[in-house]
Amino acid sequence: MAKVLLVNPVVREEDIPRHIPYGISLLASIAMKKGxxxxxxxxNAWRKGFDVLEKVFRADDWDVIAIGGxxxxxxxxxxxxxxxKKNSPKSILMAGGGFxxxxxxxxxxxxPEIDLGLVGEAFVTxxxxxxKIDRQDFNFSSTTGVVFRHKNGKSYLTPAKPVIKxxxxxxxPAWDLLPLDIYFKNSxxxxxxxxxxxxxxxxxxxxxxxxxxxxxxxxxGTTGDMIVEEDKAGENQVVFTYGRNIRYHSPSYIVNMVxxxxxxxxxxxxxxxxxxxxTMDAASRGIWLNEICxxxxxxxLQPTCRQKNIPHDEDCRGVHWNGTSHAGLHKFExxxxxxxxxxxxxxxxxxxxxxxxxxxxGKGSTAARNKSSxxxxxxxxxxxxxxxxLGFPEETFDSxxxxxxxxxxxxxxxxxxxxxxxxxSEWYYSYKNSIIEQYEGDLEKYIAELGDASSISATISHHxxxxxxxxxxxxxxxxxxxxxxxxxxxxxxxxxxxxxxYPQDSINFKSKSVRGxxxxxxxxx
Amino acid sequence: xxxLLKGNYKVTKNIEIEAEEKSENNLTINFKKVALNxxxxxxxxxxxxxxxxxxxxxxxxxxxxxxxx
Ligand code: B12
Numbered sequence: 001m002a003k004v005l006l007v008n009p010v011v012r013e014e015d016i017p018r019h020i021p022y023g024i025s026l027l028a029s030i031a032m033k034k035g036x037x038x039x040x041x042x043x044n045a046w047r048k049g050f051d052v053l054e055k056v057f058r059a060d061d062w063d064v065i066a067i068g069g070x071x072x073x074x075x076x077x078x079x080x081x082x083x084x085k086k087n088s089p090k091s092i093l094m095a096g097g098g099f100x101x102x103x104x105x106x107x108x109x110x111x112p113e114i115d116l117g118l119v120g121e122a123f124v125t126x127x128x129x130x131x132k133i134d135r136q137d138f139n140f141s142s143t144t145g146v147v148f149r150h151k152n153g154k155s156y157l158t159p160a161k162p163v164i165k166x167x168x169x170x171x172x173p174a175w176d177l178l179p180l181d182i183y184f185k186n187s188x189x190x191x192x193x194x195x196x197x198x199x200x201x202x203x204x205x206x207x208x209x210x211x212x213x214x215x216x217x218x219x220x221g222t223t224g225d226m227i228v229e230e231d232k233a234g235e236n237q238v239v240f241t242y243g244r245n246i247r248y249h250s251p252s253y254i255v256n257m258v259x260x261x262x263x264x265x266x267x268x269x270x271x272x273x274x275x276x277x278x279t280m281d282a283a284s285r286g287i288w289l290n291e292i293c294x295x296x297x298x299x300x301l302q303p304t305c306r307q308k309n310i311p312h313d314e315d316c317r318g319v320h321w322n323g324t325s326h327a328g329l330h331k332f333e334x335x336x337x338x339x340x341x342x343x344x345x346x347x348x349x350x351x352x353x354x355x356x357x358x359x360x361x362g363k364g365s366t367a368a369r370n371k372s373s374x375x376x377x378x379x380x381x382x383x384x385x386x387x388x389x390l391g392f393p394e395e396t397f398d399s400x401x402x403x404x405x406x407x408x409x410x411x412x413x414x415x416x417x418x419x420x421x422x423x424x425s426e427w428y429y430s431y432k433n434s435i436i437e438q439y440e441g442d443l444e445k446y447i448a449e450l451g452d453a454s455s456i457s458a459t460i461s462h463h464x465x466x467x468x469x470x471x472x473x474x475x476x477x478x479x480x481x482x483x484x485x486x487x488x489x490x491x492x493x494x495x496x497x498x499x500x501x502y503p504q505d506s507i508n509f510k511s512k513s514v515r516g517x518x519x520x521x522x523x524x525x
Numbered sequence: 526x527x528x529l530l531k532g533n534y535k536v537t538k539n540i541e542i543e544a545e546e547k548s549e550n551n552l553t554i555n556f557k558k559v560a561l562n563x564x565x566x567x568x569x570x571x572x573x574x575x576x577x578x579x580x581x582x583x584x585x586x587x588x589x590x591x592x593x594x
Contacts, residue, residue, distance in 0.1 A: 005530075014562060032533050039532030046529060052542060056529065060536045177531040 002063040002130045003037045005056070005091075007080060009073035010044045012452065016186045017045045020203050021069070022273060023097060025173035027126045030525050033171060034127045036134075040177040043076070053080060057087035063133055066126075068097035068118075071423050075448045081113040092133055096122050101221040102423035103447075104147040104238060108155035110444050116140060117147040117155075119238065120221030120516075121163045121208075123170065124523070157236035160221070160228045162517035163245055167208065168253045169523045172260065175202075180265065187269060192344040192383045194303075194312050194320040198269035202261050206292070207248035210275040211283060212326075213362040213511075214349075216389070218424030219275070223247075224516040231507050239508055240424055243515030248280045251291035259299045262319055272323035277346075282329045289334050293341035296321075303342045320344050325384070327373035328365040335380035345383040348373055353406035354399035357392045362426075367402065374410045386412055389453075390476060391419035391461045391469045393431075393503065397488040400472060404479050415477045417453035418469055421460050429506035431460040462499045 006028055008021035021042060028038045041056045057065065065084045067077055077099060084093055096118035100107045104119050118125045125145040132143070140148040145161025164170075180202075187201035195201070209223025219225040221238065224245030231237045261267045274280065281289040296302055296319075303318035305311065312320075325335075325346035335346075350370045352358060358366055365373075377384040388403065407414065421427035421435060428435075432443075435458040439446045449457050456466040464472065468491070475483045529540050560570040 014558065037532065037534045039530045039534075039536060041530055048529070048542070052529070052540065055540045055542075059530060059538045059540055177533075179528070179531070 001036045002031075002134045003060060004031060004039070004064045004066060004130065005060070005062045006038065006040045007053075007056075007065065007067040008040065008042045008044050009067060009069045009076040009080065010047065011069060011073055013047075017047070017182060018186050018189070019271075019273070020173070020175070020178050020180075020183055022173060022203055022205055023122070024068075025175065025178060026170060027066075027096075027122055028174040028177050029171045030123060030127055031130055032174065033525055034130070036127075036130050038174075038177070040174070042178055042182075043080075045179045045182040050079060050083060054083050054087050057084050062088055062091040064094055064130065065091045066094040066096060068095050068100065070098040071102060071447060072450050072452075074099050074450070078111050078448075081111050085113040092116060092138075094118065094129070096126070098218075098220050098424065100147070101226070101238065102218065102428075104157050105155060105235070106443065106447075108147055108149060112153070115149050119145055119147055119157065120161060120226055121145070123164055123525070124519075125161050127525075157228060157238070159236070160226055160516050162519045163208075163222060163224065163247070164523050165247075165519050165521050166523065167247050167249045169525055171525055172257055175261075175265065191322065191385055194305075194316075194344040195269060195271075195322060197312070197314055198320070200265065200267045201269035201271060202265065202267045203273045204254065204258060204261070204270045205249075205273050206254045206277065207246075207274045207280040209244060209246060211244050211246055211279045212276070212364055213242045213426075215360075215362050215426040215430075216419065216422070217275075218422060218428075219244075220424070221516070224518060226516045227514060229507070237508060239510055239514075240426075240429075241510040241512060241514040241516070243513050245515060245518045246280070246283045248284070248288060251288060251295050254292055255295040255299050255301070258296075258301060258319060258321075262301060267319060268316075270319055270321040272321060274323060276326055277323040278326040278329040281334065286331065286334065290337055293337040296341040301342065302340070306340055306342050318342060322346065324349075325373075325377065326363075326365065327369045328363075330373065330376065332376050332380060335377060335382055339381035343382050345385050346377060347385045347387060348377070350386045351389045352392065352399065352403055354394075354402040357394050357399050360394055361392075367406070371406055371410065374412070386410075386414065388412075388414045388416040388476070389419050390416040390473055391459055391464060393419075393427075393460050393462050393501065395419075395461050395464060397484065397491070400476065400484060401481065404476055404481055404484065407476070408479050413477070413479070415454070416473055418456055418473070419460055420450070420453040420457055422450065423447065426509055426511065427460055429509035430503040431458075431501060432506060433504050434458070434460065434501040460501050462501055465500060 006024050008024050031038050067080050092115050094116045095114045100117040101119050140146050144159050147155050147157045149155050184200045187198040189195050209219045224243045227239050228236050229239045258270050301319045303316050303320050305316045320342045322345045325348050353367045355367050374384050421431050438458040459466050
């Protein structure tokens with residue numbers, strides 16, 4: 001059986017670790033069920049530095065060292081692969097997750113130590129390649145869903161792997177392979193009183209993907225959003241599309257999993273990491289969330305404060321929870337039931353209150369709906385956490401004025417994220433030339449610098465430079481319309497009015513609903 | 526010892542971390558992290574511990590003094 005080391009890279013280094021590596025722990029669980037020998041080193045939780053990582057690489061004779069995560073972990077991952085090669089030269093070095101799926105050929109070029117990359121969903125590909133490695137079969141040319149390095153050093157991308165049909169076929173994540181005490185210690189967050197007092201919070205996932213086609217977003221090639229096509233040079237390329245294979249766990253799978261976490265790990269809070277609970281609820285025609293709420297109560301997970309309708313305090317028992325919502329898709333009755341069942345706060349990606357920006361965004365919301373959503377959510381008892389973005393391609397002084405005016409009306413204080421073109425998103429392919437230009441021809445430098453969108457990397461605004469956006473962010477934070485008017489006056493006075501960023505067509509993105517492949521029913525893990 | 530690696534079997538080698546070095550490092554790293562996160566106004570952070578000063582500016586200043594006197 002293959003001896004596998006899975007490494008979770010450091011994410012958001014400036015903050016404490018708050019989120020378990022959900023994908024990696026699911027893969028560990030699947031591999032163990034197939035009989036493989038698996039260890040996880042959660043570098044994000046431990047934060048011990050690269051010296052310790054080298055010791056981890058030397059701790060065993062690993063057949064496979066697998067490292068992967070989101071694009072913003074690129075710098076860590078690159079260094080980790082270099083150290084893996086140095087300390088464990090005989091192991092197969094495998095990459096996976098968002099950072100390689102969004103740009104497999106670039107990554108294989110920039111990190112020559114990688115032997116094999118799993119592109120897109122890995123639930124089937126991971127055990128499949130472990131099985132091959134076990135049999136000493138290192139020819140991956142007929143394995144779908146991978147990018148592999150040929151003896152000649154060149155990398156080849158194979159056709160997309162069909163995603164699994166039924167998420168309930170999945171085992172639970174291998175929680176016991178994670179340093180949970182570190183995550184429990186960091187349970188509290190500042191989104192609601194209940195999450196602020198959480199002592200044993202755990203991430204749970206109810207669905208994969210999202211039906212919307214927001215231009216800044218991306219679905220990791222795991223949502224029917226990815227196909228593979230040949231480019232003009234005859235090389236396979238990933239192509240992201242508006243195609244979607246919507247998949248969600250059954251309410252009973254989700255609630256049973258939370259019940260298990262409550263009984264075995266004594267959790268008091270469940271954070272749903274789903275991209276958008278409301279789009280899944282809409283896909284189920286409004287049944288899914290209601291059933292989850294009913295079962296939550298039936299299984300004894302409803303927190304005491306909600307049962308008795310009393311203020312929450314530290315003696316409260318049961319499991320509170322939070323998730324993500326959508327201004328155009330939420331329904332008051334559902335929100336009310338969610339509140340009753342213990343939901344404390346919902347993240348709303350409102351992004352802007354400008355009609356023109358919202359029309360072009362692909363989110364399916366309007367300024368009026370964005371405005372009313374805050375009140376609707378609040379009156380259900382749930383706290384809305386609205387997210388705002390600044391620096392859209394179409395951003396103007398007027399659009400900012402619309403956003404500030406609405407924020408004043410609704411009592412929102414926010415320091416907006418900067419519009420950032422993460423690899424995989426429609427924005428990335430539309431503005432790739434402009435990004436490369438801003439990074440003086442060095443795309444890898446852009447990728448290595450990507451972090452939170454709370455700092456400027458490359459801009460995609462047609463009108464504003466990075467320097468201007470930093471000032472405008474401060475003005476939005478202060479909701480200062482006087483300063484905004486002054487900035488506009490000076491801007492018109494000082495600048496030749498020419499567009500600074502231009503969109504382009506790209507072979508890697510189709511703004512059409514071309515679905516990626518999905519398996520037929522009946523997979524067993 | 527902290528269980529850095531968790532799995533379904535026992536790994537062949539133990540991972541030793543030098544306790545002293547680790548805690549010193551941790552304090553420096555943690556302090557830097559907290560300090561950098563609160564930068565603004567009078568809160569500033571100097572990363573260097575040593576900086577070699579060669580006294581050139583002083584010499585230059587002296588020259589200026591002589592000239593101007
Ligand atoms: C939890 C989460 C986080 C956590 C960190 C999670 C972690 N421990 O790594 C936090 C909150 C820190 C975070 C932050 C950000 N995130 Co985030 N996050 C998510 C979220 C909601 C869930 C991830 C997850 O667990 N999914 C479920 C599992 C099953 O899927 P998975 O992780 O993708 O794993 C599968 C495959 O990808 C693959 N795989 C994954 N890892 C590995 C590793 C190996 C070795 C292998 C073989 C395979 C493999 O196998 C799995 C099974 O198929 C996703 C959205 C989503 N629902 O997926 C966004 C998402 C990953 N985040 C995203 C973004 C944009 C961000 C931010 C930049 C947001 C911001 N504006 O600041 C920041 C970056 C922070 C930083 N400075 O680095 C994007 C991805 C962008 C990209 N190109 O990589 C996503 C997809 C959201 C979106 N739709 O846009 N995020």
